[in-house]
Amino acid sequence: MPVRPRVDIQAVTELTELADYIVPFAIRVMCDMSVADQLVDGPRPVEEIAAATGAHAPTLLRAMRALAGRGVFTELDPGTFALTPLAEPLRSDHPFSVRECFPLMPPDVTSWARLTGAIRTGRTAFDDLYGMGYYDWCADHPYECDRFERSAESVNPLVLRTVVPAVDWSGITTLVDVGGGHGTFVAGVLRRNPAMSAILFDLPHVAERAPAVLAEAGVADRCEVRGGDFFSGAIPPGADAYLMKTILHDWPDERASAILRAVRAAMREDSRLLVIESVRTPGDGWDVGKVMDVKALALFGGHTRTEEEFAGLFAGAGLRLASVTLTPTMSVIEGAAIEGSVIEGSVIEGAAL
Numbered sequence: 283m284p285v286r287p288r289v290d291i292q293a294v295t296e297l298t299e300l301a302d303y304i305v306p307f308a309i310r311v312m313c314d315m316s317v318a319d320q321l322v323d324g325p326r327p328v329e330e331i332a333a334a335t336g337a338h339a340p341t342l343l344r345a346m347r348a349l350a351g352r353g354v355f356t357e358l359d360p361g362t363f364a365l366t367p368l369a370e371p372l373r374s375d376h377p378f379s380v381r382e383c384f385p386l387m388p389p390d391v392t393s394w395a396r397l398t399g400a401i402r403t404g405r406t407a408f409d410d411l412y413g414m415g416y417y418d419w420c421a422d423h424p425y426e427c428d429r430f431e432r433s434a435e436s437v438n439p440l441v442l443r444t445v446v447p448a449v450d451w452s453g454i455t456t457l458v459d460v461g462g463g464h465g466t467f468v469a470g471v472l473r474r475n476p477a478m479s480a481i482l483f484d485l486p487h488v489a490e491r492a493p494a495v496l497a498e499a500g501v502a503d504r505c506e507v508r509g510g511d512f513f514s515g516a517i518p519p520g521a522d523a524y525l526m527k528t529i530l531h532d533w534p535d536e537r538a539s540a541i542l543r544a545v546r547a548a549m550r551e552d553s554r555l556l557v558i559e560s561v562r563t564p565g566d567g568w569d570v571g572k573v574m575d576v577k578a579l580a581l582f583g584g585h586t587r588t589e590e591e592f593a594g595l596f597a598g599a600g601l602r603l604a605s606v607t608l609t610p611t612m613s614v615i616e617g618a619a620i621e622g623s624v625i626e627g628s629v630i631e632g633a634a635l
């Protein structure tokens with residue numbers, strides 16, 4: 283006789299909440315339509331919110347009501363909504379706004395829908411679907427590229443708040459931000475270190491957006507912007523430190539190693555390497571590194587790494603892992619050159635691209 287499954291109604295309810303995609307898509311709508319911004323001055327009836335955001339009021343009501351059931355907004359009187367702690371970070375003027383964080387763009391969502399295939403084959407869902415890597419595809423899709431960059435950088439105010447105090451910046455007067463995106467992170471570092479100057483290095487179609495961000499942050503005069511490919515040997519040489527924030531987890535080991543070897547080739551013997559991303563930890567505890575690992579499988583083809591895996595990756599590129607500092611957001615994995623480890627003139631050619 284088959285054993286009957288254990289019935290735990292609470293578990294079934296919890297799983298249903300975990301598995302549904304209604305809430306993420308409804309939150310996305312609130313962000314796209316700037317709904318939280320309409321509630322900054324206090325509660326408002328849905329008709330007013332709809333008029334201000336260009337929504338169909340009875341339909342907006344349905345979405346907001348569903349979200350209020352999860353604590354995102356509260357329905358004070360029938361059809362009248364207010365912000366809650368969970369809705370506050372959806373405001374565009376919130377210092378740690380997550381409004382841009384989860385764009386749920388169609389190519390991303392379609393790739394996620396193929397996750398089963400990725401887990402069957404070990405191949406990246408996005409690459410299988412589009413026949414190329416995410417960043418190559420972005421080069422011909424400026425709208426999605428811009429939204430992706432903004433989503434990646436939307437956590438930077440929070441990461442800056444937690445990571446900058448964890449790093450000893452003394453002695454760093456020249457910094458290269460490798461894959462620096464639109465520059466929000468390096469801008470934050472420069473603002474906190476007035477004697478420092480930097481070079482932001484990223485693909486040309488991404489880097490071209492950085493000057494405006496740097497100017498708005500008031501650091502444009504201390505940050506040069508250079509377009510280039512980190513697989514091509516164009517990383518500016520000779521800086522005191524090389525920063526790579528949320529870069530390596532996008533790439534499988536041989537590609538990540540190629541990037542690190544290119545960085546190592548650009549470093550002086552005494553340059554510092556500051557890798558900022560999640561370090562995957564063992565056990566069942568919540569760890570953003572574990573979920574980013576699955577995201578990499580859906581979209582980018584890389585994976586997150588444990589401290590030991592970082593040490594191995596560094597060693598293969600002539601670098602030693604000097605320290606790992608955990609912060610409430612990302613970790614700082616610091617590397618230093620292993621003396622004499624540069625393969626003269628052949629680091630790039632020799633890298634497994």
Ligand SMILES: C[S@@+](CC[C@H](N)C(=O)[O-])C[C@H]1O[C@@H](n2cnc3c(N)ncnc32)[C@H](O)[C@@H]1O
Pocket residue numbers: 417431434435438460461462463464466467483484485488510511512513526527528529
């Ligand atoms: C996840 S984003 C991180 C952006 C930035 N470091 C941050 O955390 O705010 C990854 C960055 O790597 C850049 N990138 C991808 N492939 C690259 C390449 N071949 N050469 C230079 N940059 C590249 C992307 O354009 C993107 O800006």
